[in-house]
Amino acid sequence: MAFEIFTFSFMHRAIISGIAIAILCSVVGLFLVLRRYSLFGDAIAHSSFGGIALGLMAGIYPLWTAYGVSIISALIMTRIKDRFNISGDASIAVLLSSGIALGLVIIGLSGGFTLDIFSFLFGSILLVSVNDTILILSLTGIILIVILLLYRQLLYSTFNEEQAKVSGIPVEKINYLIVFMAGITVVTSIQLVGVLLISALFVIPNVTAIMYGKGFKQTVIISMSFSIFSVVAGILVSYIFDITPAGTIVLIAIGIFGCTIGIKSAGLLSRHN
């Protein structure tokens, strides 16, 4: 029976890491979505492609170079954007294409290592090791603690930068912190859904949860629940039917989004209750 899959230890690791990543992406993603920065996750993910290629070429564990390259380039891009008044969407385009370009050139120079690259593009959640799982859990824990400690500052500066500034919140530092956390989250999540589908986990559960008309904390909880459900169901379903987990996870999330839209247009979600 299908229940035997719960006895495999690789499945335990996949589900535990999957849940951690689901939680992480929905919380960090909510701040990005509300800042109209939805595609920023995508940009970081693409720049990590350059980092991964660099690691493979240099013989360093590619995730480490991916963390380095994507976080540093995201912070630099944010600085350039602020200094020279470049719009958010344009800076995303620059970041996104430069990472891919770097990756392609490096791959070309080293004569190709397509197999490894493939797992980074589309994720390989069933292959996460014990060490990967520990890393994923620790990073998730650290980021959640930071978010809890700075909850008011993060929420307020996302709601209205100018008013947050007047209330004495160091808005610029908070912005960099969000970029930094997004960088860590994206690279950590690459193992689950790969470079190409990252922004789905950042965005879809959050735009869905926002439609339920609740306050901030409840919206976070709704988003996390959808995210966790999509990831766990996606891993199980894809294993049973032997299809790609990343695609399945994202399609389930989109399914929940579609149902929510359906419920909403049928008028079942009242504006307030």
Place this chain on the structure above:
Amino acid sequence: MLKVVEIDHLTIEYPDVKAIDDVSFTVNQGDFLGIIGPNGAGKSTLFASMLNLNTKYNGTIKFFGTDIRKSKNYLKEIGYVPQKPIFEKNFPATVNDVVKMGLQKESDENKVDEILQQLWIHELSERRIGELSGGQQQRVFIAKALVNNPKVLILDEPVTGIDQQSIDLFYSILKELNSKQNITIIWSSHDLDAVNKLANHVACLNRTLFFHGESDDFFENDELVKQYSEASMQEHMHHH
């Protein structure tokens, strides 16, 4: 008398306009100052420099005797209500969430309920901010500004686009905050009647400050009132 704000030879230039030209005035504790001036007079520009949002100015601004270039601590004592609060329409924050953003110490949660009651919005506390009417939103932002017990409340044309009933409620709340809680209020408006009724000090701003003093001295001086009304009338016609 304790000086809350001292502005000395303040000049603010944008690339193609001198928005504030050599303005000096003082606000004492307990004052209810109405700053009147037509559109484009520089009211918002003046506030932005007082709130440390715009640091490109010449002259000095002191709060509680300290130059704001030297210390930003004064910001803790200020509640600010912007001209038009901008936020995402579907931002997932309730009235309660928004007011709590203003709270410096988590421990003061009772204060939130108290303020919501005082401003007649406690029944809205679980509603999303984007669902409310302009007048209700305005009261939420005032609640957020008041939740830290500020010594000074700064309001930038707070009743633009708000229905008359909300405006009357809003004015009575301001009056009470000033007279009962001794909060110093600095408030910009182009409604002369309202300023006449509420404020005890008036500043007339139109790039330069052409009157500053007790509001009785302004409103009893027909020449000044006429001069102001004509200036804002022209402005008004200019805009339509």
